Amino acid sequence: MTAREACVGPRADTPLTRHALAYPCGEPPAVGQAREVAAGVLWVRLALPFSPHHINIWALRDGPGWAVIDSGYPDLATRAAWTHLLRPAGPLAPGVITRLIATHMHQDHIGMANWFAREHGVALWMTQGEHAASLDAAREAQGAVPEAHLDFYRRAGWTERALVQHATRYPRSEVAAMHALPADYVRIAEDETLRVGADEWRVVVGSGHSPEHACFHCPARGLFLSGDQVLPRISSNVSVWPGAPDADPLGAWLASLDHLARTVPDDVLVLPAHNEPFRGLHARLDDLRGKRERALGRLRALLGEPKRAVDVFGALFARPVDNEAGLLRMATGESLAYLNYLRHRGEIESSTDAQGVAWYRRV
Numbered sequence: 001m002t003a004r005e006a007c008v009g010p011r012a013d014t015p016l017t018r019h020a021l022a023y024p025c026g027e028p029p030a031v032g033q034a035r036e037v038a039a040g041v042l043w044v045r046l047a048l049p050f051s052p053h054h055i056n057i058w059a060l061r062d063g064p065g066w067a068v069i070d071s072g073y074p075d076l077a078t079r080a081a082w083t084h085l086l087r088p089a090g091p092l093a094p095g096v097i098t099r100l101i102a103t104h105m106h107q108d109h110i111g112m113a114n115w116f117a118r119e120h121g122v123a124l125w126m127t128q129g130e131h132a133a134s135l136d137a138a139r140e141a142q143g144a145v146p147e148a149h150l151d152f153y154r155r156a157g158w159t160e161r162a163l164v165q166h167a168t169r170y171p172r173s174e175v176a177a178m179h180a181l182p183a184d185y186v187r188i189a190e191d192e193t194l195r196v197g198a199d200e201w202r203v204v205v206g207s208g209h210s211p212e213h214a215c216f217h218c219p220a221r222g223l224f225l226s227g228d229q230v231l232p233r234i235s236s237n238v239s240v241w242p243g244a245p246d247a248d249p250l251g252a253w254l255a256s257l258d259h260l261a262r263t264v265p266d267d268v269l270v271l272p273a274h275n276e277p278f279r280g281l282h283a284r285l286d287d288l289r290g291k292r293e294r295a296l297g298r299l300r301a302l303l304g305e306p307k308r309a310v311d312v313f314g315a316l317f318a319r320p321v322d323n324e325a326g327l328l329r330m331a332t333g334e335s336l337a338y339l340n341y342l343r344h345r346g347e348i349e350s351s352t353d354a355q356g357v358a359w360y361r362r363v
Contacts, residue, residue: 020280020283021232021278021279021280021283021284022278022279022280023232023276023277023278023279024269024277024278024279025037025043025269025276025277028043028045028054028056028276029043029044029045030045031045031046031047031054031081032045032046032047032080032081032084032085033045033085033091034059034085034091034092037269037271037277038221038223038269039061040060040061040197040198040199041058041059041060041061041223041271042058042059042060042066042091042092043056043058043271043277044056044057044058044059044085044091044092045057046072046073046078046081047073047077047078047081048072048073048108049073049075049077050326052234052274052275054274055070055072055073055108055109055273055274056271056272056273056274056275057069057070057071057072058070058225058271059092060196060197060199061196061197062098062099062196062197063098063197064094064096064098065094065095065096065097065098066092066096066097066098067097067098067099067100067101067196067197068097068099068100068101068116068122069101069102069103069216069225069227070101070102070103070108070109070110070227070273071100071102071109071110071111071112071113071115071116072108072111072112073107073108073111073112074107074111074112074114074115075111078111078112079112079115082112082115097116097120097122098122099122099123099124099125099186100113100116100117100122100123100124100125101125101126101188101194101214101216102124102125102126102130102214103213103214103215103225103227103228103229103273104126104127104130104209104210104211104212104213104214104227104228105126105130105131105133105134105137105210105211106210106228108273109227109228109273110124110126110134110181113181113182114180114181114182117182123182123184123185123186124181124182124184124185124186125185125186125187125188125194126185126186126187126188126214127187127188127189127203127205127212127213127214128187128189128212129211129212130210130211130212130213130214131181131185131187132211133210133211133212134181135181136243138180138181140243144167145166145167146242148242149166149242150163150166150167151356152242152245153166153242153329153332154355154356154357155245155309155352155356155357155358156308156309156310156332156335156336156357156358157308157309157310157311157357157358158310158328158332159323161323162323162325162328165323165325166325166328166329169325169326188203188214189203189205190203190204190205191203191204194216199218199220199221200218200219200220201216201217201218201225202216202217202218202219203215203216204216204217204259204260204263204264206229206253206256206259206260207249207252207253207255207256208236208238208249208250208251208252208253208254208255208256209228209229209236209237209238209249209253210228213227213228213229213256214227215227215229215230215260215264217263217264217268219265222267222268222269223268223269223271224264224268224269224270224271224281225271226270226271226272226273227272227273228272228273228274229256229260230260230270230272230281230284230285230288231272231273231274231275232270232272232275232276232278232284233274233275233276234274234275235288235291236253237330237333237334238250238253238334238337239330239332239333239334239336239337240333240336240337240340241333245336246340247340248337248340248341248344249337249340250292250337250338250340250341251341251344253292254289254292257285257288257289260281260285261282261285264281265281266280266281266282266283267279268281270284295315295316295338296338296341296342298315298316299312299315299316299338299339299342300342300347300348300362301315302315303342303348303360303361303362304361304362305361306351306359306360306361307359307360307361308357308358308359308360309332309335309336309339309358309360310332310335312335312338312339312360313331313335316331316334316335316338317331317334339360342360343360346363347362347363348360348361348362348363349361349363
């Protein structure tokens with residue numbers, strides 16, 4: 001049974017309306033359940049304690065068991081869901097996990113890696129860049145919030161109240177534990193081919209949302225596991241973070257969209273980490289690029305006068321950004337990604353005032 005037979009939708013040679021996507025796999029499985037979308041490919045949905053409140057896990061038949069793509073967020077609810085899924089009569093019976101393959105280092109994707117290694121003796125497979133970034137995050141989480149991180153957000157225009165909330169919003173030891181990884185891992189890299197069961201999956205690496213995000217393309221099956229690099233209904237967060245304040249993640253992300261368009265055909269069934277499986281990859285890539293370009297246009301217009309990072313939210317985001325620490329941090333990081341993109345290309349310049357706040361203006 002092919003992917004097109006399992007998830008009935010438009011034929012590969014049926015043109016899609018520009019920016020229109022097809023969702024041939026129907027309703028998602030209930031949280032903690034699994035449903036087959038192609039022979040030997042199970043769609044598992046787990047809960048998240050934050051938006052978008054779910055993550056898709058993909059289980060691929062791998063000999064006597066399953067290779068699992070991503071693992072979910074590290075909390076008791078996720079652990080209970082995995083225990084249910086792997087029970088003798090559960091959806092993943094027989095509950096043998098052959099390996100855990102991570103798309104990238106964010107906690108909803110690798111948060112349960114230590115549990116899998118400890119409880120199931122499972123090896124973690126991921127790219128070197130993602131593994132290194134996760135180790136860096138764990139080191140940064142030790143002890144108090146570094147003063148350099150507070151200076152980073154002060155430079156963006158945060159109030160002292162917001163800085164205090166950021167420094168105290170949760171224990172640093174908890175953050176360090178979330179980023180902990182098994183001692184060893186198996187490195188995967190761009191263009192490498194992974195054999196999983198009877199299928200071969202080519203590693204396609206993207207960047208911008210995370211340093212070296214792994215996607216997986218199975219040409220023979222017409223399947224593409226996109227992780228967070230391409231989502232059908234939401235745009236991946238692309239942010240500048242305190243550890244690399246001069247980075248250009250938006251430039252890397254736009255280049256990755258072009259790379260995917262060149263290397264992955266349009267007729268694949270995309271299996272994303274959030275929302276539903278879809279067809280219309282190239283239309284979605286065009287749409288994602290277009291939205292970023294339009295936002296850059298609005299930002300260029302706004303920067304006729306000097307602005308701080310916190311002053312450009314209205315040009316970039318549809319929803320208001322309040323002082324809730326998590327939302328403010330994400331919005332600031334993404335705003336800086338846009339500003340750095342323009343600055344690296346000589347379109348804007350920045351200056352720092354006596355309070356250490358950066359102001360940006362169109363050249």
